[in-house]
Amino acid sequence: MTDLATPEIAPTDTAVPATPDYDIAISFAEEQRALVEQVVETGVQHGLTLLHGPERTHAWWAREAARDLPDARVRYFVAFVSTVDEFGESVLRAVKAGAEHVLPVLVDDVPVPPELLHPHVAYPRTGDGARRLVEVLAARVEAAEAAGRDRARVADVVREARALTAPAGTPVGFSRYAEQDATLRYLGEQFAAALPGLDRERFTGTAHVGDARIAVRVEQAGDTVYALDIQRGGIGGDETVNFVVGRHDVGSACSNGWARPVYAPGTGALLELRDLSLLGRGGDTRILDREELFTVLWRRINEVLADTVR
Numbered sequence: 001m002t003d004l005a006t007p008e009i010a011p012t013d014t015a016v017p018a019t020p021d022y023d024i025a026i027s028f029a030e031e032q033r034a035l036v037e038q039v040v041e042t043g044v045q046h047g048l049t050l051l052h053g054p055e056r057t058h059a060w061w062a063r064e065a066a067r068d069l070p071d072a073r074v075r076y077f078v079a080f081v082s083t084v085d086e087f088g089e090s091v092l093r094a095v096k097a098g099a100e101h102v103l104p105v106l107v108d109d110v111p112v113p114p115e116l117l118h119p120h121v122a123y124p125r126t127g128d129g130a131r132r133l134v135e136v137l138a139a140r141v142e143a144a145e146a147a148g149r150d151r152a153r154v155a156d157v158v159r160e161a162r163a164l165t166a167p168a169g170t171p172v173g174f175s176r177y178a179e180q181d182a183t184l185r186y187l188g189e190q191f192a193a194a195l196p197g198l199d200r201e202r203f204t205g206t207a208h209v210g211d212a213r214i215a216v217r218v219e220q221a222g223d224t225v226y227a228l229d230i231q232r233g234g235i236g237g238d239e240t241v242n243f244v245v246g247r248h249d250v251g252s253a254c255s256n257g258w259a260r261p262v263y264a265p266g267t268g269a270l271l272e273l274r275d276l277s278l279l280g281r282g283g284d285t286r287i288l289d290r291e292e293l294f295t296v297l298w299r300r301i302n303e304v305l306a307d308t309v310r
Contacts, residue, residue: 020072023141025051025154027061027079027087032107036080038130046134048141051154058087061158069158073151074101075141077158080126082107083237084116084260087162092116094161101152102161103140105133111236111274111285170263176239179261179269180232183241183290187230188214190294203305218305225308226301234258236274243278243297259293280304 024043028036036052043050051072058079061069081088081104094102096118106112106125117123124136188209195205198218203225208215211232218226227247234242236258245256257278259271264287271293275284279300288296 019153020051021151022049022051022072022074022154023076024048024137025056025070025072025074025077027056027058027077029058029080029082032080032082035107035126035130039133042130042134043137046138048134048138058085062087062162067155069155072154074154074157075144075149075151076101076103076137077154077161078103078105078137080105080107081112082110083239084110084112085237085239089116090161090164093164095121097164099157099161100144100149101157103137105137113272170265174263174269176261179271180239180241182269183259183261183271183293184212184214184230184232186290187241187294187297190298191216194298198305216301218301220308226304228297228301236260241271245278259288262287 026036026040033054040050040052051070051074061079079088079091079102081091084092088104091102091104092112093116095104096116104123106123108125108127112123124133124140126133188207191207191214192209195207195216195218198205202220204219206217206219208217213232214230216226216228216230217224224247227245229244231242231244232238234240235255236242237260240258240260242258243256244254255276257273257275259273262270262272264270271288271290273284273286273288273293273296275281275286279296280303
């Protein structure tokens with residue numbers, strides 16, 4: 001770690017601006033702003049030198065040309081990863097590829113595909129609070145200093161990380177957001193077609209299909225016996241299809257599972273379903289196509305309704 005005080009530089013005949021050194025540069029998503037402010041304040045108190053700013057979100061680091069990034073050297077480029085979007089995926093791939101100056105911090109219980117994790121790297125998490133996280137970051141900085149590892153220019157670190165995209169075999173034109181749209185449209189069409197086929201003597205099924213939300217409801221004599229909201233985005237990432245079982249406040253941060261579009265060479269676009277409790281089991285991850293996804297959702301609805309009439 002370096003001293004927070006600005007070092008004195010001896011005058012020379014030709015003044016060359018010194019490149020500033022920092023322990024850590026920070027990147028974050030907008031929803032992490034309050035957490036990151038706590039980490040920055042605690043880090044300064046701990047003696048860490050931090051390169052940060054209110055505008056330096058993931059979007060800022062991903063958008064800026066390399067020549068416009070800060071001219072500074074850092075021990076670590078620390079990115080707070082709450083969703084494995086394009087930028088988060090690049091950061092994780094950089095670590096797996098051996099980047100010494102990239103350090104992702106995993107926010108809460110964000111799910112990370114196993115293929116993006118380095119098997120021998122422990123990723124800091126935010127679950128224990130800002131103070132504990134700062135202690136972990138400070139220990140990493142001290143270990144890098146003790147090992148004699150040089151700082152690196154942050155522009156080079158970020159540029160090299162951003163260059164690490166999906167592995168060969170994924171078409172350039174593959175879009176998770178386009179697949180998200182297609183999945184929502186498909187599920188909306190299937191539920192609208194299937195719900196009228198329920199046992200009409202016992203149940204009434206409706207599907208309200210919007211651009212960003214499908215509300216599936218099954219009623220019995222006016223009482224809701226099953227509710228499923230299918231939403232664009234959620235805690236799994238804004239490119240996912242999020243599932244919420246049961247009645248809840250619209251816009252609340254709930255999830256019983258989500259499906260993330262992925263590409264499988266030789267197969268094409270598929271969906272990685274993370275089942276928290278959506279299908280009545282939980283803790284399960286599986287790969288499905290759209291048709292299979294609708295099939296397991298429809299089967300689950302019928303299981304619940306069968307229990308209702310017993």
